[in-house]
Amino acid sequence: MELERAGVALRPRQPWEAIDLGFVMAREWSGALYAAFLAVFVPVAVALHAALADRLWLATLLAWWLKPLFDRFALHVVSRAVFGEVAGVRATLAAARDILSPGLVASLTLHRLNLARSLILPVWQLEKMGGRAARARRATLGGRMRSHAVGLTIVCVHFELVVMLSLGALVALIHPAAGDLEFDIAAWWRDGTAGWSLADSFAYMTAVAVIEPLYVAGGFALYLNRRAILEGWDVELALRRLAERLAASRATAMLACGALALALLSGSSETLAQPAARADPPGASAKQEIAEVLKAPEFQTYRDVVRWRYRGDSDSASNEPSGRGEPSFLTGLGRFLARLAEFGLWLVAGALVVVALLAARRWLPELLEAQEERYRPPEALFGLAVTPESLPRDLAAAARDLVARGNLREALSLLYRGALSALVHRHRVELTEGDTEGDCARAARGALPEAAARYFERLVGAWQAVAYAARPPDPGVAAGLAAEWPAHFSTAADASAPDQTVRAQAKRGPA
Numbered sequence: 095m096e097l098e099r100a101g102v103a104l105r106p107r108q109p110w111e112a113i114d115l116g117f118v119m120a121r122e123w124s125g126a127l128y129a130a131f132l133a134v135f136v137p138v139a140v141a142l143h144a145a146l147a148d149r150l151w152l153a154t155l156l157a158w159w160l161k162p163l164f165d166r167f168a169l170h171v172v173s174r175a176v177f178g179e180v181a182g183v184r185a186t187l188a189a190a191r192d193i194l195s196p197g198l199v200a201s202l203t204l205h206r207l208n209l210a211r212s213l214i215l216p217v218w219q220l221e222k223m224g225g226r227a228a229r230a231r232r233a234t235l236g237g238r239m240r241s242h243a244v245g246l247t248i249v250c251v252h253f254e255l256v257v258m259l260s261l262g263a264l265v266a267l268i269h270p271a272a273g274d275l276e277f278d279i280a281a282w283w284r285d286g287t288a289g290w291s292l293a294d295s296f297a298y299m300t301a302v303a304v305i306e307p308l309y310v311a312g313g314f315a316l317y318l319n320r321r322a323i324l325e326g327w328d329v330e331l332a333l334r335r336l337a338e339r340l341a342a343s344r345a346t347a348m349l350a351c352g353a354l355a356l357a358l359l360s361g362s363s364e365t366l367a368q369p370a371a372r373a374d375p376p377g378a379s380a381k382q383e384i385a386e387v388l389k390a391p392e393f394q395t396y397r398d399v400v401r402w403r404y405r406g407d408s409d410s411a412s413n414e415p416s417g418r419g420e421p422s423f424l425t426g427l428g429r430f431l432a433r434l435a436e437f438g439l440w441l442v443a444g445a446l447v448v449v450a451l452l453a454a455r456r457w458l459p460e461l462l463e464a465q466e467e468r469y470r471p472p473e474a475l476f477g478l479a480v481t482p483e484s485l486p487r488d489l490a491a492a493a494r495d496l497v498a499r500g501n502l503r504e505a506l507s508l509l510y511r512g513a514l515s516a517l518v519h520r521h522r523v524e525l526t527e528g529d530t531e532g533d534c535a536r537a538a539r540g541a542l543p544e545a546a547a548r549y550f551e552r553l554v555g556a557w558q559a560v561a562y563a564a565r566p567p568d569p570g571v572a573a574g575l576a577a578e579w580p581a582h583f584s585t586a587a588d589a590s591a592p593d594q595t596v597r598a599q600a601k602r603g604p605a
Contacts, residue, residue, distance in 0.1 A: 135306075143292070478514065
């Protein structure tokens with residue numbers, strides 16, 4: 095990097111001063127910077143909106159996501175302009191292969207939501223680093239500048255919002271009948287075409303085109319500032335200037351020595367004495383030059399130190415100027431009032447804790463009881479009565495008797511009602527009259543043992559076939575379901591099985 099060709103003063107700055115320098119750089123080379131950025135951004139944005147004309151919000155989202163791609167072309171221009179080479183649009187597009195590598199995939203995936211991406215982009219694009227070396231370099235550069243790079247991102251986001259809203263206000267001012275530009279984000283999820291219009295896309299694209307080059311230039315200025323601090327660019331430039339001045343001093347000394355030799359050869363003692371009295375030795379001149387350079391602020395050493403110091407009574411008393419402190423009466427009164435206020439605050443805090451405990455003791459049991467009784471099992475599901483009172487005491491025996499008499503539909507209905515009643519009353523599965531058979535099967539898988547859940551699914555399938563498709567089951571299948579029912583849903587089965595009375599909320603879905 096040829097520092098002597100830099101068009102800006104490469105010295106350590108405060109971070110916000112460096113960002114301001116980046117904005118000045120963007121203004122100075124605005125023609126080439128914006129031309130290169132728009133030459134890439136506009137065609138891609140137009141192509142996205144043409145391809146996704148029925149989903150304009152998606153086209154805008156993709157254009158926003160591709161910002162790191164467009165930023166690379168802006169960075170190419172501003173990074174060369176700083177060192178005296180202002181690249182045009184044609185030269186910038188011709189260097190696209192070099193501009194887009196390395197790190198493009200990472201900048202569009204893992205680091206896309208990195209709020210400090212303006213600071214780390216030069217590591218990939220300008221320093222051509224990747225992998226572990228790039229991670230170490232990003233950590234070094236972000237030591238003191240990352241928070242300011244994040245702040246730059248937040249500020250530029252607000253700038254974009256201001257530009258968008260300003261365009262809406264301008265439309266409303268010039269053409270009131272058309273209304274203003276509305277950015278209804280919630281409508282995106284309802285209807286992609288109605289929630290985001292072409293005017294909205296145009297407003298956002300305009301905001302990006304105006305603000306993004308400034309964002310890139312500000313991040314690049316932060317990068318330059320961090321490198322100037324880490325690598326001592328200002329010291330290097332000062333040493334180079336010192337070398338030039340010493341070279342000039344050596345030339346002057348050589349001329350003085352030549353004049354002295356000529357005087358000696360001419361034999362003039364007066365001419366000999368005068369130059370010898372006025373000419374300083376070359377070594378003394380170099381020492382003076384070095385001493386003058388070392389007095390510059392760039393060569394001074396600074397260190398940030400954070401110390402904790404107790405500011406109590408003794409410290410404050412020792413720091414009071416003698417003879418100018420407050421009267422002792424007022425000082426004592428102030429301390430007494432402070433102590434009194436502190437005591438009062440502790441009393442208030444204690445009273446609040448007592449009140450909270452009393453309230454919890456009084457209301458918490460009722461709240462827990464209300465929570466437990468919040469769900470009331472329905473009396474019927476799918477037109478079937480599921481209350482325990484509506485079912486026979488020995489449900490399995492009644493179902494087997496119905497199968498023996500050939501009443502297969504009634505037998506399956508009785509088994510299904512009994513299973514539903516066990517789910518909502520004993521296992522406390524929350525089912526409502528609006529749930530479907532599929533909802534019940536899914537809820538049963540979360541509340542019953544695996545074998546009982548599989549049995550319930552078979553029972554539901556058999557009931558759906560006979561109830562909705564009018565396909566009576568095989569008598570052997572019905573008899574098997576009736577014989578197997580007590581093992582999963584009788585009171586004895588519940589007592590022997592693990593505790594499955596966990597409340598399960600049935601999720602709505604297709605049957």
